[in-house]
Amino acid sequence: MEQMKLLAEWKYTPAKVHRGYARQYLSVDLGKKDGVFTCETHPVSDEMIEKFTGGRGFGLRILWDKVTPSSKWNDAENAIIISGGPVCGITQYPGTGKTYSVFLSPLTDQTYNSNAGGYFGPFLKASGFDAFSVSGKAERDVVIYIDGDEGAVRVYEWAPENRNSYFVTEALHDHFSENEDDKRNISVVSSGEAAEHSWWGAMNFSFYDPRRRVARLKQAGRGGGGTVLRDKKIIALVVKKRDFSGKENDPADLASLQKIGAKLHLEIRQNDDTQSLMRKVGTAHLNLVMNDYDLLPVNNFKFGRSEDIHNIDPDAYEKLFTQGYADGCWYGCSMACAKAVDGYEIATGPDKGKKVTVDGPEYETAASLGSNVGIFDPLWTIETNYYADHYALDTISLGTGLAFVCECYELGLINKEHTNGLELKFGAKDDLLELIHRMMDGKDEFAAAVGKGIRKMKEIFSEKYGADRSVMERIGMEGQGLEVSQYRCQESVAQWGGYFLTLKGPQHDEAWVIFMDMVNKQLPTFEDKAEALFYFPNFRLWFSLAGICKLPWNDVEPSDNRIRYRGIEAAKVPEHVQNYLDIYTAVTGKPLSKEEMILQSERVYNYERVFNLRMGKGTREWHNIPDRALGPVFPDEWNVRADYFDGRLREAGIAPEGLPVEEKIVKLLEYRRKEWEKLVDAVYKRRGWNANGVPTLETLKRLGIDFPEVVEVVKPHQ
Amino acid sequence: MKFLKPLLDKCVMCGACMSACSKAWAKKDDPEMSRISVKNVTGLPDIRVCDQCGGCIAVCPTMALQRDKNGVVQIDRQKCTSCLICVGFCPSASMFFHADTDSPFKCVACGICVKACPEGALSVVEQKKEG
Numbered sequence: 001m002e003q004m005k006l007l008a009e010w011k012y013t014p015a016k017v018h019r020g021y022a023r024q025y026l027s028v029d030l031g032k033k034d035g036v037f038t039c040e041t042h043p044v045s046d047e048m049i050e051k052f053t054g055g056r057g058f059g060l061r062i063l064w065d066k067v068t069p070s071s072k073w074n075d076a077e078n079a080i081i082i083s084g085g086p087v088c089g090i091t092q093y094p095g096t097g098k099t100y101s102v103f104l105s106p107l108t109d110q111t112y113n114s115n116a117g118g119y120f121g122p123f124l125k126a127s128g129f130d131a132f133s134v135s136g137k138a139e140r141d142v143v144i145y146i147d148g149d150e151g152a153v154r155v156y157e158w159a160p161e162n163r164n165s166y167f168v169t170e171a172l173h174d175h176f177s178e179n180e181d182d183k184r185n186i187s188v189v190s191s192g193e194a195a196e197h198s199w200w201g202a203m204n205f206s207f208y209d210p211r212r213r214v215a216r217l218k219q220a221g222r223g224g225g226g227t228v229l230r231d232k233k234i235i236a237l238v239v240k241k242r243d244f245s246g247k248e249n250d251p252a253d254l255a256s257l258q259k260i261g262a263k264l265h266l267e268i269r270q271n272d273d274t275q276s277l278m279r280k281v282g283t284a285h286l287n288l289v290m291n292d293y294d295l296l297p298v299n300n301f302k303f304g305r306s307e308d309i310h311n312i313d314p315d316a317y318e319k320l321f322t323q324g325y326a327d328g329c330w331y332g333c334s335m336a337c338a339k340a341v342d343g344y345e346i347a348t349g350p351d352k353g354k355k356v357t358v359d360g361p362e363y364e365t366a367a368s369l370g371s372n373v374g375i376f377d378p379l380w381t382i383e384t385n386y387y388a389d390h391y392a393l394d395t396i397s398l399g400t401g402l403a404f405v406c407e408c409y410e411l412g413l414i415n416k417e418h419t420n421g422l423e424l425k426f427g428a429k430d431d432l433l434e435l436i437h438r439m440m441d442g443k444d445e446f447a448a449a450v451g452k453g454i455r456k457m458k459e460i461f462s463e464k465y466g467a468d469r470s471v472m473e474r475i476g477m478e479g480q481g482l483e484v485s486q487y488r489c490q491e492s493v494a495q496w497g498g499y500f501l502t503l504k505g506p507q508h509d510e511a512w513v514i515f516m517d518m519v520n521k522q523l524p525t526f527e528d529k530a531e532a533l534f535y536f537p538n539f540r541l542w543f544s545l546a547g548i549c550k551l552p553w554n555d556v557e558p559s560d561n562r563i564r565y566r567g568i569e570a571a572k573v574p575e576h577v578q579n580y581l582d583i584y585t586a587v588t589g590k591p592l593s594k595e596e597m598i599l600q601s602e603r604v605y606n607y608e609r610v611f612n613l614r615m616g617k618g619t620r621e622w623h624n625i626p627d628r629a630l631g632p633v634f635p636d637e638w639n640v641r642a643d644y645f646d647g648r649l650r651e652a653g654i655a656p657e658g659l660p661v662e663e664k665i666v667k668l669l670e671y672r673r674k675e676w677e678k679l680v681d682a683v684y685k686r687r688g689w690n691a692n693g694v695p696t697l698e699t700l701k702r703l704g705i706d707f708p709e710v711v712e713v714v715k716p717h718q
Numbered sequence: 719m720k721f722l723k724p725l726l727d728k729c730v731m732c733g734a735c736m737s738a739c740s741k742a743w744a745k746k747d748d749p750e751m752s753r754i755s756v757k758n759v760t761g762l763p764d765i766r767v768c769d770q771c772g773g774c775i776a777v778c779p780t781m782a783l784q785r786d787k788n789g790v791v792q793i794d795r796q797k798c799t800s801c802l803i804c805v806g807f808c809p810s811a812s813m814f815f816h817a818d819t820d821s822p823f824k825c826v827a828c829g830i831c832v833k834a835c836p837e838g839a840l841s842v843v844e845q846k847k848e849g
Contacts, residue, residue: 091801184780210781245820246800255817258802262815265806326779332801334777 097330368399
């Protein structure tokens with residue numbers, strides 16, 4: 001391995017974690033390409049805990065002080081703040097190793113928060129830090145290493161021959177370990193060479209798999225965190241903590257944690273085979289369900305199902321994933337959804353012929369680098385998944401972005417001259433893969449343009465290639481600059497909001513309310529939809545404060561959940577909500593009711609909204625929604641479900657008889673745009689925001705976050 | 719493979735096995751700390767003790783569960799992170815835990831309870847590998 005040169009070193013006394021908190025955070029600044037490195041530890045106050053809880057809340061609070069309203073993502077002061085939260089790092093309950101990364105995003109020019117599994121967050125806390133902030137820009141490539149046993153932070157200069165993620169991660173697990181057993185005590189956050197050019201740069205968080213004897217990667221993929229990391233010249237962040245016992249959080253009530261956790265382990269063992277198949281197929285089990293309900297994105301979200309679905313259904317993926325391994329991305333996760341394909345022989349690109357372990361594909365990747373680009377070949381998806389992770393491209397934005405490119409190509413908005421010879425039609429396996437390879441080094445002008453994301457592509461394609469901007473605005477599936485994740489939301493009015501009335505853009509971690517709205521018809525009025533778009537985003541945000549994975553909440557349910565509870569109450573999975581309240585209390589020693597849980601989230605939700613307002617966003621005009629998200633745009637989309645869409649027109653009071661399809665489309669979209677505005681009004685009202693989407697002073701007071709600096713931001717907008 | 723074999727019809731639910739086990743392994747006379755559990759369920763003994771099936775080995779994230787040379791499943795406490803997946807996934811519900819101990823615990827067919835049982839309801843037997 002290339003020599004690592006020590007540039008700076010600081011010693012610290014690791015704080016002992018007590019009841020979930022170390023009560024200090026680490027802040028490293030890499031200067032302004034001037035070689036001036038600083039390292040500080042800061043206390044975490046009672047007020048910070050009370051108002052921001054942890055994880056994403058801490059990240060936002062720390063970032064607020066790091067940046068100014070004019071800061072951009074590539075300014076030195078932008079920081080990446082990684083924090084788990086008070087529950088993060090327990091081992092007794094499934095899904096409790098999650099870590100949140102907060103930063104200003106190149107895609108959205110506002111705050112972003114992206115979560116990942118892997119061991120970084122728990123090891124960071126056990127090393128004595130509730131959060132780790134890294135800001136500044138180094139002159140040359142560096143690695144920041146935290147040794148939690150020794151109490152040392154070091155910055156090394158390192159110029160590896162290959163800056164892509166699998167290479168970097170393996171090399172650093174090797175370098176910082178004393179032997180094979182020691183490798184599991186290390187976690188690496190890395191990015192890749194595509195992140196040096198593309199705004200879709202992902203951050204890969206590692207954990208060492210002792211059975212496969214390889215470092216596995218879990219992605220904080222969304223929002224361009226990897227791009228920010230490489231802009232700072234950071235090759236990797238590394239933390240090491242030996243002898244993890246599962247009691248590092250020093251919980252107030254270990255006996256309760258054990259009891260609640262053991263119960264859920266048993267529940268997963270008993271129910272997973274009949275409920276979700278997470279242990280066998282991971283989230284890729286969703287492909288078939290989404291297809292059945294016309295929710296699977298096919299060809300840039302034009303269609304919702306395909307006859308070729310059986311090529312990528314759960315049976316197909318079950319055969320490809322290695323079965324019977326303990327596939328949790330943190331200790332104690334019996335949901336074990338971190339599936340992997342072992343012994344896969346790479347077919348293209350720089351690693352051609354190499355046999356590798358590929359992490360995933362998860363559902364989002366199986367759909368984005370699959371059906372959404374018109375490809376129903378799992379081996380192609382596995383190949384692209386490998387390279388996307390290795391080069392560090394967010395598979396969701398990449399797939400949605402490529403789908404947009406394919407549609408532009410098929411519509412004749414761009415051609416082979418623009419693409420430098422690539423024929424980028426839907427289903428063009430070889431040419432799409434070649435485009436991904438070209439995105440790695442950024443030398444190809446077209447590939448570099450694609451890597452900037454759909455919002456920028458619309459600008460470049462119209463200005464440089466003369467493409468019709470208005471068509472691209474209709475079909476480009478982005479909101480606030482972020483590409484939509486892999487669910488078609490056209491037929492669920494509530495999910496329009498679930499995607500497009502979000503803090504950071506259309507990402508499925510706020511609310512997934514399609515079934516309760518579209519299938520089960522449990523949200524008939526705008527007030528009902530607004531209530532769901534109040535509760536679920538806040539409930540789910542809580543996971544990001546505590547350091548918890550969403551999946552064990554409702555991807556397994558108690559056997560009697562739907563007998564004991566009905567409708568939306570059943571969708572909340574009350575027994576599991578109670579588990580979260582109980583484990584929070586068991587760790588911190590502080591009682592928590594379900595109302596207080598929502599209050600904790602609401603504080604951070606509104607703080608983040610104000611933060612985005614401070615960055616020049618965060619008002620109604622930024623909650624954009626493209627036509628394709630509301631309904632069919634072209635006749636082929638209508639005609640594939642003509643009777644269904646005629647029915648929707650009738651429901652809207654418009655007689656379809658005698659109308660040409662083009663006119664039907666116009667009328668349905670006009671109607672749905674009006675419905676959208678009604679939804680926005682209802683949701684803003686329920687959230688305690690004014691008609692412009694700004695939290696009111698009353699709301700901020702009620703939540704106790706009416707700090708002077710917050711009030712100052714919202715006051716001109718009242 | 720060595721394992722502890724209980725005979726339900728001989729068991730009188732006196733608790734001597736749990737007492738001997740917990741005293742030997744946890745230095746405490748406490749049935750909650752015993753590696754064998756005997757409960758009175760509607761007048762009949764419900765005995766939970768590891769049969770060394772090895773179902774827990776594959777689910778352990780740190781490979782802390784391994785068979786020893788006698789085929790007995792042992793926990794490497796250096797590797798164990800107390801996650802308790804093995805508890806939830808044990809087919810015979812015979813992996814136990816207690817907040818006072820760092821790791822879950824199970825029967826290792828040591829035979830201490832065999833000597834303590836007044837009714838001869840327990841024995842350590844050897845099962846040869848087939849073929």
